[in-house]
Amino acid sequence: MTQKTIRIAISGTGFAGDYTASTYSMIPHKNGVHIELAGVISGRRENAEKFAVRHNVTNAFDSHEEMLKSVQPDIDNICCANFAHGPYATEAGQAGVPVIVLEKPPVIWPGYPEGRTADAATRKEESMDYLATVLDAVRAGKSKLLYAEDFIYVDGVKGIVELLIEAQKQNKGKVLYQSGVCAHQGSHAPAYDTPSKSGGGALFNKACHPLGPALYLKQVEGILNGTGPIRPVQVSAAALQILKHQPETSHEFFRPMQNVDDFGRITVMFEDRTIAEVHGHDLSISGIRNEFSVITDFAEYDVRMNPNNENELFLPEGTAAGNILLREKLSTPQGTSFPRPNQTYSHGYVNEMNDAVDCALESDRSPQSGPMMAWDTMAVLMASYESADADGRFVDISEYTVRGRQFTENEIPDPHRLGKVFQRQ
Structure with a gap:
């Protein structure tokens, strides 16, 4: 049997990076499949190098872009600080990474890193516009996005x-x-x-x-x-x-x-x-x-x-x-x-990464938690801050969910492929 290697890239060496690296050794065995932790980056090079030694990662890199070019990963795990989620997911989509595992939350309001201030309604609108560009890049690259909500x-x-x-x-x-x-x-x-x-x-x-x-x-x-x-x-x-x-x-x-x-x-x-x-x-x-x-x-x-x-x-x-x-x-x-x-x-991490590996192995398989989940989550979270600023009044988000961005069949879940946990009589 010819062995297939699934190459994993990890962005982030904190708590999420640690459990991500550990999880790949715990997923169910798959005949003829070898999982290689092929690359890691961190905010500091020395942290990436220490992480690589601790988790037996092949190489540490200085930048996400450099890692993608060198490793050409099958799965890119974006589990770094939230402000980098959007840029890294965009880079992964543009590089055509087959599966992108994006930790929660999907992105942050782009005005924060720019040092701007705005009311919550504006932050919601700009965040959704920004997330749309990220998801567009993922779609254009024919990548599969797994929004990593472990629950x-x-x-x-x-x-x-x-x-x-x-x-x-x-x-x-x-x-x-x-x-x-x-x-x-x-x-x-x-x-x-x-x-x-x-x-x-x-x-x-x-x-x-x-x-x-x-x-x-x-x-x-x-x-x-x-x-x-x-x-x-x-x-x-x-x-x-x-x-x-x-x-x-x-x-x-x-x-x-x-x-x-x-x-x-x-x-x-x-x-x-x-x-x-x-x-x-x-x-x-x-x-x-x-x-x-x-x-x-x-x-x-x-x-x-x-x-x-x-x-x-x-x-x-x-x-x-x-x-x-x-x-x-x-x-x-x-x-x-x-x-x-x-x-x-x-906490769901093993099942989550197993879904990512299956999506890398099976061309017709899409993540259970995908772009629609990322989109609806972001709409709810940003509208929540708008509601909180208005003493809890209800905020309508149907312009984003029901009447907003359209999702293709491979961007929504297939519950029949989630997997069974119960025995049958």
């Missing part, structure tokens, strides 16, 4: 889709109400509290996580019933700075944000007048909290990604655990905790 790929969400497929056979399968949360005690990345690099705070960078499956499941519902993806049309939101206004005695276990929001709430109304509510915040003192719930016309499904009480541990002395991270962002292992073995898998 879409967790086994629980895959299980919900499996149930929706079965329920449709019984004339059921209406998703009525969805809710979710992503929270911890504040990112330690220096760029997070800098809008020109991060694009926003907890609403933009955390609430986006449960927003992903909420948008995806409505897309899936409409595809399964034959009417086409059901899109978001109105948004109400709050974006607040809580810790900044509290006394210093409240800051001990958190990173108080000075320039971005540390609490975000988004209510999304879809075109069929169903609802999703998601939260993102930096106020979780007990480590990361990733949860998602769905109420349908036939069932309620709760996904507790982290914490999850499948495992329980009691440590009288935390030092006994050494440097083991039992749960992401858990500040101390001492006492009773609920460890999350293989967090990289439970």
Whole structure:
């Protein structure tokens, strides 16, 4: 059998770069396929070189453009600071990279790096215009864009889709109400509290996580019933700075944000007048909290990604655990905790990168989370800040979603190819 090599490029050597590199060694085995981590870049060359040694990456490079020319990757993972997402995705599209894995959020308002100020409505309009040029470059290059929202790929969400497929056979399968949360005690990345690099705070960078499956499941519902993806049309939101206004005695276990929001709430109304509510915040003192719930016309499904009480541990002395991270962002292992073995898998990253590899191997396969997901996510997030500035009033985004950019068949998901997680009787 002739062996096929899939070449991987990685942009970014921080937290996302680390789990991305690790994930490729965890995807399901594929006969005759070798995955090579072929190139990496970072904001500093020495960081890229250290990363290359740590993860056995073939070469470190000085620039994204240089890496693309030298490596000619099959998959380009853009997992660097948010401000570089748009430029790197455009470069990858122009280079004709077969699969582009773009971390969340898709882009940031282009005015931030330029040092401009504008009201939230203007930021929304300019951000959507900018994202359109990025997606145009990806489309022109015949690249496949995988918008890397890992919540879409967790086994629980895959299980919900499996149930929706079965329920449709019984004339059921209406998703009525969805809710979710992503929270911890504040990112330690220096760029997070800098809008020109991060694009926003907890609403933009955390609430986006449960927003992903909420948008995806409505897309899936409409595809399964034959009417086409059901899109978001109105948004109400709050974006607040809580810790900044509290006394210093409240800051001990958190990173108080000075320039971005540390609490975000988004209510999304879809075109069929169903609802999703998601939260993102930096106020979780007990480590990361990733949860998602769905109420349908036939069932309620709760996904507790982290914490999850499948495992329980009691440590009288935390030092006994050494440097083991039992749960992401858990500040101390001492006492009773609920460890999350293989967090990289439970958070959806392995399924996500497996989709990217399958898309590189199969010409007729498109990512489950693709350009439509990136587009609708960005419209919701930017409209959320507009709503927050208007004391939570609903903002209409149908000009972008229902009546806006059109997506081809290979830019929307095929729920029948998401993969099964349940056994059958």
